[in-house]
Amino acid sequence: MDIADWRTRIDALDEQIVKLLNERAACAIAIGEIKRQSSAAIYEPRREREVIEHARNVNSGPLAGEQVQDIYERIMDIMRSLQRPDHGVHAAPSAPGKS
Amino acid sequence: MDIADWRTRIDALDEQIVKLLNERAACAIAIGEIKRQSSAAIYEPRREREVIEHARNVNSGPLAGEQVQDIYERIMDIMRSLQRPDHGVHAAPSAPGKS
Numbered sequence: 001m002d003i004a005d006w007r008t009r010i011d012a013l014d015e016q017i018v019k020l021l022n023e024r025a026a027c028a029i030a031i032g033e034i035k036r037q038s039s040a041a042i043y044e045p046r047r048e049r050e051v052i053e054h055a056r057n058v059n060s061g062p063l064a065g066e067q068v069q070d071i072y073e074r075i076m077d078i079m080r081s082l083q084r085p086d087h088g089v090h091a092a093p094s095a096p097g098k099s
Numbered sequence: 100m101d102i103a104d105w106r107t108r109i110d111a112l113d114e115q116i117v118k119l120l121n122e123r124a125a126c127a128i129a130i131g132e133i134k135r136q137s138s139a140a141i142y143e144p145r146r147e148r149e150v151i152e153h154a155r156n157v158n159s160g161p162l163a164g165e166q167v168q169d170i171y172e173r174i175m176d177i178m179r180s181l182q183r184p185d186h187g188v189h190a191a192p193s194a195p196g197k198s
Contacts, residue, residue, distance in 0.1 A: 006126045013123045015157045024112045025162045027105045058114045063124045067177045074173040078166045
């Protein structure tokens with residue numbers, strides 16, 4: 001296989017990954033709705049640690065565990081923002097204390 | 100469905116996402132190998148823009164395009180690091196001359 005063949009394969013994988021990320025986002029939104037109805041906290045550090053731990057546990061490589069974690073930390077940032085009332089899209093996430 | 104049911108669904112999705120990310124990583128490593136053999140540049144900004152564009156184009160929500168892009172920028176950082184000789188994390192077993 002040459003580079004073009006591998007890239008065709010990558011593009012197909014990306015289509016599946018984007019689809020699954022959206023299915024995951026729909027679940028996060030549903031959970032956000034339940035949390036809102038019960039006035040529960042959006043940010044649940046223990047659950048987030050469990051998610052990262054699970055992603056690392058099911059990882060069989062070639063990605064290293066810390067690389068999976070790195071990607072998942074970004075995914076969790078986005079998913080958490082989806083549970084906020086404006087769905088996190090409009091307000092740019094800014095680091096606290098950063099000007 | 101209650102929160103626990105949604106989380107069971109999320110865990111199952113994460114297993115698929117991690118699997119696909121690893122399949123994508125294997126493709127990136129294969130491309131890195133071809134680039135190394137032909138002394139081609141690891142960093143190809145045009146291809147990276149195409150990947151992000153593709154991910155945004157196939158996105159049907161509920162994630163916003165910029166959220167997909169945000170996740171993909173992290174994915175691309177990791178994938179690029181896999182194409183470097185040390186694979187970003189692991190010591191390369193096939194580089195005996197390296198100190």
